[in-house]
Amino acid sequence: MDAEAQHTERDRSSHPAVPEETSGTAGAEERSRSALVARAAEWVPGGRITLTVLFCLLSLLLLTRFVIQPFQIPSGSMEPGLRIGDRVLVNKLAYRFGAEPRRGDVVVFDGTGYFGDADYVKRVVGVGGDHVVCCDRQGRIEVNGRLVDESTFLYPGDEPSEVPFDVVVPDGTLFVLGDHRGDSSDSRDHLGSPGGGMIPVGGVIGRADWIAWPLGHWTRIGRADGYARVPAAAGPVAGSTDGWTRGGPGAGGATRGGPAVDGRLSADGVHG
Numbered sequence: 001m002d003a004e005a006q007h008t009e010r011d012r013s014s015h016p017a018v019p020e021e022t023s024g025t026a027g028a029e030e031r032s033r034s035a036l037v038a039r040a041a042e043w044v045p046g047g048r049i050t051l052t053v054l055f056c057l058l059s060l061l062l063l064t065r066f067v068i069q070p071f072q073i074p075s076g077s078m079e080p081g082l083r084i085g086d087r088v089l090v091n092k093l094a095y096r097f098g099a100e101p102r103r104g105d106v107v108v109f110d111g112t113g114y115f116g117d118a119d120y121v122k123r124v125v126g127v128g129g130d131h132v133v134c135c136d137r138q139g140r141i142e143v144n145g146r147l148v149d150e151s152t153f154l155y156p157g158d159e160p161s162e163v164p165f166d167v168v169v170p171d172g173t174l175f176v177l178g179d180h181r182g183d184s185s186d187s188r189d190h191l192g193s194p195g196g197g198m199i200p201v202g203g204v205i206g207r208a209d210w211i212a213w214p215l216g217h218w219t220r221i222g223r224a225d226g227y228a229r230v231p232a233a234a235g236p237v238a239g240s241t242d243g244w245t246r247g248g249p250g251a252g253g254a255t256r257g258g259p260a261v262d263g264r265l266s267a268d269g270v271h272g
Contacts, residue, residue, distance in 0.1 A: 068089050068090065068091060068092065069089075069090050069092055069205070069206065070087050070088065070089055070090070070212060070213075071087065071088050071090055071108055071119065071121065071208075071270040071271060072085070072086070072087050072270060072271040073085065073086045073087070073088065073121065073270060074269065074270065074271055075183070075268050075269075076180050076183050077121075077122075077178035077179075077180050077183055077184035077185070077186075077268050078106070078121055078122070078123070078178050078179045078180060078184070079155050079179065079180040079183075080153075080155055080156070080179070080180075081106075081153055081179055081221065082106075082121065082179075082208075082211065082221075083217065085214070086211050086213065086214070086217055087211070087212050087213035088108075088121070088208045088209075088210065088211055088212065088221065088270075089208070089209055089210040089211075089212045090108045090205060090206040090207065090208050090209070091206050091207045091208075091209045092205060092206040093206070094206055094207035094209070095201070095204060095206070095207065100127070100201055101124050101127065101174055101201065101204055101207070102124065102127065102223065102227075103124055103125065103126065103127060103130075103143065103224075103227035103230055104123065104124065104223040104224035104225070104226065104227035104228075105123070105124045105207050105223055106121065106122070106123050106124075106207065106208040106221050107121070107122065107123075107124055107174075107176070107204050107205075107206070107207055107208065108120065108121045108204070108205045108206055108207075108208055108270060109122070109174075109176075109199050109203045109204045109205055110203045110205060111199070111203070111269070112203075113194065113195070114190065114193070114194070114195040114197075114198070114199055114200075114203070115185070115190060115199075115268075116268075116269065118268075118269025118270075119205060119269055119270050119271075120268055120269055120270060121208060121270045122176035122177060122178055122184070122186055122187075122199075123153070123176060123177055123178070123179060123224065124174050124175075124176055125141065125143065125148075125175050125176060125177050125187075125227075126143060126167075126169040126174065126175035127169060127174060127175075127233070128169055128170060128171035128172055128173060128174075128201075128233070129168070129169065129171060129232075129233030129234065130143055130144055130168070130169045130175065130230075130233045131143070131144055131145070131166075131167075131168050131169075131233070131234075132165070132166075132167050132168075132169065132175050133165070133166045133167075134160055134161040134163075134164055134165055134166075135159070135160055135161060135164065139159050139160055140160055141160045141161070143227070143230045144230055144231050144232070144233055144234075145231070146229055146230045146231060148226045148227060148230065149226040150224070150226050151226075152224065152225065152226060153179050153224050153226075154179060154181065155179055155180040155181065155182065155183075157182075158180060158181045158182050159181065160181060161177075161181055161188060162181070162182075163188050165188060165191060167191065167196075167197075169198060169233075170196075170198060172200060172201050172202075173195075173198035173199060173200055173201065174198065174199045174200075174201060174204070175187045175197065175198060175199075176199055178268070184268065185268045186268075187199070208221050209221055
């Protein structure tokens, strides 16, 4: 029995453990990577400092291209929440994995072909299939038969809309308004234009989630609670993105349906 035990012990000691081999391989790979970085640093003026700066710039470029992008607010169309000069951080992944804009979201979108050749920031009031009407006897907007309380974000002294409208939002599009209704070129202004004032969901760049600058304005931009009780639409509306307008010329907003109103169109865009 002793001879067998000694033989087994010799067999075990003659074969190195697997973790030792793995450790050696990992060490070699680490040394190889370090050597590669060292050689690259020799080729680049400034050495490792330059490489670090280039890496940070590349990371920032990828971050703003695919994840988060800052935009500057140049107009008062979204006051009081977003003020002139504010920089907002737009979440570009918010609607990239099956999710879609919801009523009350503040979104940035490309208005080319619909609003103008610029990016815009507005609040989503209606999504595909929604029936949006303004206004009731108390001057409130109604979505799918439910009155919406906009008092928490509407610009003080503004009415929900001075122009009546009655529209059904086509599937795959959005009906958007600025919070400062008296100084916003939005879906109301383009009801008679190509697209019927609606914004394709595919044109949305992302959801504005934070005010990042100036530091004194730093805050999270949340979804407006006034839309929380709005019921789902009866069903998606098929067809073009021209929208469906009810109620004749007065209700359809034809008096404001042009490419620009009071020169506000070009001032409403946001700058990346």
